[in-house]
Amino acid sequence: MEQVLVVGAGFMGAGIAQVCAQSGYQVHLSDVSKEAIENAQKAIEWSVKKLFQKGSLKDPPADILKRLSCEADLKSAESADWIIEAVLEKEDLKRNLFRELEQIAPKKTPIATNTSSIPITRIATVTKNPERVLGLHFFGPVPFMNLVEVVKGEKTSVNIFEKSVAFIRTLGKTPVRVHRDIPGFVMNRIFSAAFREALDLVADGIVSAEDVDIGMRLGYNWHIGPFEIADNAGLDTFALVSRSMKALGEEMLVSKSDLVESMIQEGRLGRKVGKGFYRYTPDGKRIPWDEKG
Ligand SMILES: NC(=O)c1ccc[n+]([C@@H]2O[C@H](COP(=O)([O-])OP(=O)(O)OC[C@H]3O[C@@H](n4cnc5c(N)ncnc54)[C@H](O)[C@@H]3O)[C@@H](O)[C@H]2O)c1
Missing domain, CATH: 3.40.50.720 (NAD(P)-binding Rossmann-like Domain)
Incomplete structure (x- = not known):
């Protein structure tokens, strides 16, 4: 074996x-x-x-x-x-x-x-x-x-x-x-470009994270939205990856907003701790941040 x-x-x-x-x-x-x-x-x-x-x-x-x-x-x-x-x-x-x-x-x-x-x-x-x-x-x-x-x-x-x-x-x-190892490879570069824009729109108060996710599911047939993906991955890991991308000279793929950093300060690390862009019930159900559940 x-x-x-x-x-x-x-x-x-x-x-x-x-x-x-x-x-x-x-x-x-x-x-x-x-x-x-x-x-x-x-x-x-x-x-x-x-x-x-x-x-x-x-x-x-x-x-x-x-x-x-x-x-x-x-x-x-x-x-x-x-x-x-x-x-x-x-x-x-x-x-x-x-x-x-x-x-x-x-x-x-x-x-x-x-x-x-x-x-x-x-x-x-x-x-x-x-x-x-x-x-x-x-x-x-x-x-x-x-x-x-x-x-x-x-x-x-x-x-x-x-x-x-x-x-x-x-x-x-x-x-x-x-075939060539550029920073973020392929899928993360494409996702990061979308996530940077999504995060900036939410940080500027133009739209809520939930509505971006609804929009990407219904409008573009994404299976899950970018903020659901971020919560699943862990916002602390996301922040480390963003820092790494910046250090590698890929600022254009990283949001200028400090929204994720401030959420981390509040302990909102994503699904694994029950709160991120969404709240999670003990049995793993996702609910909008503003709902008490
Ligand atoms: N989270 C995602 O969705 C995702 C997706 C693809 C790739 N990645 C990459 O995978 C890697 C891990 O991410 P994660 O989300 O599992 O992070 P994580 O924080 O859940 O786990 C990292 C683990 O590494 C351990 N660790 C730290 N130093 C160590 C050492 N010297 N020896 C052994 N273990 C050590 C920590 O104790 C921790 O358990 C990162 O490089 C991340 O960028 C993450």
Whole structure:
């Protein structure tokens, strides 16, 4: 059985680990935070049980959970066939991690980052074998979102790139090849342009967040609106990605408004804490911010 090490057990790392375990891989999920590990274990357990009840999984939850182990260090990189990093969107943190992972992992093991914005080449420069470094940009919530951007860094080998496209298919996801690693890659650049405008319109008092979401659903057939997407992703993660995009010289894709930063100050981090652009009931129902529920 091939082994996958996922580093970072937050919203994305937990989802990636779950999908890999569901697909028959032996998965190690690593995080420096004990709390993150505990939350990830609970979330994965809950999710596979629900999916199994709905008939969406072929293996019973106990078999899937047997393929998942959690840890606080990077030791299992030693035997990993695939490594996927999903820690906070901070370039220095990712670079340090790649430096460390490369020393532990077998030479042939691809090391992927789930970064939303940072060009792969910038992360790969700290490694001795940049040909095995690439981007695997999953979308959240990972168990439900079928797209993965497979991103080629300047030095990623064609062999690793194509092997990774095939790997993504084994997870039941649809890969999209991104041939050059510009900041934000493809989908985040397109979404960021729309979200920047949406946020500016709301910050200027022209429209409410709920009405933008209604408009994009009914007017443009978006499945969910931009503010629902932001709440699902986490506004703290959104703010880190915006900072990163600015630092990479992509100001035109980032709103000038400080609305998200001020919401974060008020603890409105999105769905995970029950409040963001919307409020969420304990059973996960979304209600407009101004409604008491
Ligand atoms: N949230 C989204 O919708 C989304 C979508 C695509 C990509 N991403 C990207 O995925 C990555 C993770 O995002 P997230 O939303 O899961 O964030 P998150 O805040 O939910 O999780 C990040 C995790 O990284 C852990 N971490 C920090 N330093 C670490 C270290 N040195 N070793 C191991 N773990 C460490 C933290 O404890 C935390 O559990 C980011 O790069 C983000 O840009 C996020």
